[in-house]
Amino acid sequence: MTAKVVGLRVPRLEDRSLLTGRARFVEDIGLPDTLEAAFLRSPHAHAQVRKIDVQAALQVPGVHAVYTMADLRPHLTSDRLVVALPSATIKRSLDRPVLAYDEVCYVGEPIAVVIADDRYIAEDAMALVEVDYDPLPAAVDCRDAVKADAPRAHTNAPDNVVAEFNLKFGDVASAFDGAAAVFKESLRPMRGGSHSMECRGVIANYEVATDQLTVWSSTQTPHSALRLLADLLGRDEGHVRVITPDVGGGFGPKLVFYSEELVTAFAAIALRRPVKWIEDRREHFLSTTQEREQYWDVEIAADNDGRVRGVRGAMVHDHGAYTARGVNVAFEAAQTLTMPYDVPACDLHVRLAVTNKVPVTPVRGAGQPQGVFIMERLLDRVALEMKLDRAEVRARNLIRPEQMPYSKPFKTRGGVPVVIDSGDYPQCQAKALAAASWQDFPQRQAEARAQGRLLGIGIANFVEMTGRGPYEPATVRINTSGKIHVSSSAAAMGQGTKTMLAQIVAEQLGGDMSHIVVTTGDTATSATGFGGFGSRQTVTAGSSAHAAAVKVRDKVLAVAGQLLEVSHQDLEIVGNEIRLKGAAGLKVTFAEVVKASMGTAGFYLPGGLPPGMEATEHVVINDMTYANGTEVATVEVDPDTGAVTILDIVIVHDCGKAINPTIVEGQVIGGVVHGIGNALFEQMLYNDDGQPLTTTLAEYLLPTSTETPRIRVLHHESPTPLNPLGAKGVGEAGVLPTAAAVVSAIENALGQYAVTIRQSPVSPSDIVALIAAARTEPAASAIIDACRPGR
Amino acid sequence: MTVTRKIAVTVNGLRREAEVPVRLTLADLLRKKFELTGTHLGCEHGVCGACTVLFDGVSVRACLMLAVQADNHAIETVEGLAAADAPLNDLQQAFSDKHALQCGFCTPGILMTLTEFLRDNPVVSEEDIKIAISGNICRCTGYQPIVEAAMQVVKARQGNPS
Numbered sequence: 001m002t003a004k005v006v007g008l009r010v011p012r013l014e015d016r017s018l019l020t021g022r023a024r025f026v027e028d029i030g031l032p033d034t035l036e037a038a039f040l041r042s043p044h045a046h047a048q049v050r051k052i053d054v055q056a057a058l059q060v061p062g063v064h065a066v067y068t069m070a071d072l073r074p075h076l077t078s079d080r081l082v083v084a085l086p087s088a089t090i091k092r093s094l095d096r097p098v099l100a101y102d103e104v105c106y107v108g109e110p111i112a113v114v115i116a117d118d119r120y121i122a123e124d125a126m127a128l129v130e131v132d133y134d135p136l137p138a139a140v141d142c143r144d145a146v147k148a149d150a151p152r153a154h155t156n157a158p159d160n161v162v163a164e165f166n167l168k169f170g171d172v173a174s175a176f177d178g179a180a181a182v183f184k185e186s187l188r189p190m191r192g193g194s195h196s197m198e199c200r201g202v203i204a205n206y207e208v209a210t211d212q213l214t215v216w217s218s219t220q221t222p223h224s225a226l227r228l229l230a231d232l233l234g235r236d237e238g239h240v241r242v243i244t245p246d247v248g249g250g251f252g253p254k255l256v257f258y259s260e261e262l263v264t265a266f267a268a269i270a271l272r273r274p275v276k277w278i279e280d281r282r283e284h285f286l287s288t289t290q291e292r293e294q295y296w297d298v299e300i301a302a303d304n305d306g307r308v309r310g311v312r313g314a315m316v317h318d319h320g321a322y323t324a325r326g327v328n329v330a331f332e333a334a335q336t337l338t339m340p341y342d343v344p345a346c347d348l349h350v351r352l353a354v355t356n357k358v359p360v361t362p363v364r365g366a367g368q369p370q371g372v373f374i375m376e377r378l379l380d381r382v383a384l385e386m387k388l389d390r391a392e393v394r395a396r397n398l399i400r401p402e403q404m405p406y407s408k409p410f411k412t413r414g415g416v417p418v419v420i421d422s423g424d425y426p427q428c429q430a431k432a433l434a435a436a437s438w439q440d441f442p443q444r445q446a447e448a449r450a451q452g453r454l455l456g457i458g459i460a461n462f463v464e465m466t467g468r469g470p471y472e473p474a475t476v477r478i479n480t481s482g483k484i485h486v487s488s489s490a491a492a493m494g495q496g497t498k499t500m501l502a503q504i505v506a507e508q509l510g511g512d513m514s515h516i517v518v519t520t521g522d523t524a525t526s527a528t529g530f531g532g533f534g535s536r537q538t539v540t541a542g543s544s545a546h547a548a549a550v551k552v553r554d555k556v557l558a559v560a561g562q563l564l565e566v567s568h569q570d571l572e573i574v575g576n577e578i579r580l581k582g583a584a585g586l587k588v589t590f591a592e593v594v595k596a597s598m599g600t601a602g603f604y605l606p607g608g609l610p611p612g613m614e615a616t617e618h619v620v621i622n623d624m625t626y627a628n629g630t631e632v633a634t635v636e637v638d639p640d641t642g643a644v645t646i647l648d649i650v651i652v653h654d655c656g657k658a659i660n661p662t663i664v665e666g667q668v669i670g671g672v673v674h675g676i677g678n679a680l681f682e683q684m685l686y687n688d689d690g691q692p693l694t695t696t697l698a699e700y701l702l703p704t705s706t707e708t709p710r711i712r713v714l715h716h717e718s719p720t721p722l723n724p725l726g727a728k729g730v731g732e733a734g735v736l737p738t739a740a741a742v743v744s745a746i747e748n749a750l751g752q753y754a755v756t757i758r759q760s761p762v763s764p765s766d767i768v769a770l771i772a773a774a775r776t777e778p779a780a781s782a783i784i785d786a787c788r789p790g791r
Numbered sequence: 792m793t794v795t796r797k798i799a800v801t802v803n804g805l806r807r808e809a810e811v812p813v814r815l816t817l818a819d820l821l822r823k824k825f826e827l828t829g830t831h832l833g834c835e836h837g838v839c840g841a842c843t844v845l846f847d848g849v850s851v852r853a854c855l856m857l858a859v860q861a862d863n864h865a866i867e868t869v870e871g872l873a874a875a876d877a878p879l880n881d882l883q884q885a886f887s888d889k890h891a892l893q894c895g896f897c898t899p900g901i902l903m904t905l906t907e908f909l910r911d912n913p914v915v916s917e918e919d920i921k922i923a924i925s926g927n928i929c930r931c932t933g934y935q936p937i938v939e940a941a942m943q944v945v946k947a948r949q950g951n952p953s
Contacts, residue, residue: 011888018898019883019886019887019902020870020879021827021829021869021870021872022829025828027832120814195930196894197839197841197896197931198831199833249894251930280832280834280835281835281839493894494896494931495894663890666893666932670893670930670931697836697838697928698836698838702930704926704927705920705927711935
């Protein structure tokens, strides 16, 4: 009955313009007479601002304006960007000022903006803005920041703990009292960034005649940007339009609304000229949100057979200087810990520490990679100490398929019960072990060792929360040309969203994707929506597109049946034609059907149906759907240099029904490689004064082609019953298990030195130091304090 | 204050003239003066490779060169690989076939790097290609499909389509 497009490896709609240099990223949008902005940023991690003098900057030829908060304040409804997600655990609001005025709280915080003929002149003038700072002590390391006598990250705050909560379930005391063994660990994932290859950027244009503000932003959340712009500028939403042009990667931080978007829009209104601001990479290091730094002191209780009885402990989460999103990174890290496993008891105390560093919000994974890292490190410890196979320990604790749907004894931040809907975790692990020849590895390891080579293997399981609801709308409309227009508030940032939507719609409407035009991320084409984050759009927007396409399909068939004077049940849609099954000659085109459905003045509408061929759906799915997988990494370590070579990564993942397996594999592999960065390279360093030490791509290392192994992706398909497509999200899957699996493999390779790796990333110098420490002080495996240079 | 100079540059085979500030980068010349926005700026400090163009046939970082240095030289950009209405060239098509791009921001730089590399090295291994693109950062694809796309071109140009 329906076409077969969903599930196929069809070419992407997005590719041609991107491959020919004719795409339109935000920096590529050229409006006549555009001015360019440069932001003056704090050079101090923490300081009082005594005075800002912009007079010299204003004298520079080509400068049109210099604004500080004092200039903006009369035109805005608030001094601050109120964006935090609600949570009862937040003790006080720490919203970012639009521009800092009395106090700066991290290096990179925007304090003034220069608008000039071009960026060159704007930066010349920016150097002439004089700011009188009175430096203050900074809270840098979040472990120190939670201490009573720590310097306050914000001068007037009673302390640096902005939120705290417990994740508690089961009888933890009994779990630990009755345990055969208890192991304690201190573990620390480090701070990193998203580093989309396109930095942030915005161009704003104000049309006086229509009082219309149009803002193109490299954002993952155009509708949220629209609401904030309208609220802060005191404008009606109908007079603001936000468009996401081609976006050069998002990976989380672009879901946040930033000062630069508001200030650029304000400048366009004030100056009656288009104004553009494009973030450079240094600014991206200094001002775009980051995450992952957490310090965990945890213990795990196990029975003799390696069955986990409970987990308990405390975590301090580096929140950065302001609340730019909420508690979600810390919250999801804590929840992720036990997700794939049947753990009866847990008690985690989590504190979110404010520090004088770039604010923390989700980066691909949003706390989940940390949760996976902690749990998998603990399970490795159980296996090692109890002399059990690491995979076997996991197999004994994984949620079994007959337990699905499996209710976790906790709820999401939004109060929705966490019910894992589907999946076969033991089967995924078994597939991964087989593909990686886990069973034979000790033999390969021994053979390599005989040649003086150190090989290691590691494993990690993960469950990814996907498809965060409640909905994402989609509209399907067939025009009188016969073209099918699909529009959605879903935001595309490189993940093939347009192709995904086109496949789902084509499945219902003739199967020919060349008839489909997709618009995403434009607030003019959809009144409401959330955007791209949390691996949610295929589930939410995909389901809405499916439902809308089914509605349009039913109507197309009804009207065509009327025109052809046959029963709609005897019709089929092939390409852009609706024809009588088995009678090739009797047919009408989309164009004819749509024209008929528009009606003729004075005549009945065909079939008595409402006019036009359009449907908008907001399919509401409150429950999240949970993807999962297992990764096995094989590495070689050179104990003299500490160099790690990843020899192989196998990842078996289950995202339910894959709409386009090629795109799914691309998402998984890309996530794995981000995880390799988290395992081996990526670390945002600060000195004790809060000065960032890694502000170029030569200092902060991203994985390049020569460090990246061939990654083998194997699919396991457990369709979710929660949506009509059976699809789960996949955007963050690969990053979740990778640091855990790679670090496990490195530790395994260094088995003869009996080192314990408690951090990610782990650099070559860390590895050399770990080996040296283990040699001089066996058993007391050292922690290398990598985030404090010079120590 | 701004000193300018007249320059003439051949861009994608077309001779173009401009009067430019001496501090204007080659990337900004291409993007702003000539409206060839396919050359992207990912770091502006010469590491990410997104702005790679060919300068007299040799790959360079357009963010690290000045426009005046291009005076009387030939520049090739991604826009020169296929005309607006023409079919994709073999390398571009291979990228699409192998899903070697996602957001596509780094893609023009990688295409130009590989255009030079495969022109000069028609017989190469996967490892050679990895080394050739090691100066281009991609955050989306994990590089593997890019290597596969390049290998497809290598094989096809040798008459053995994969």
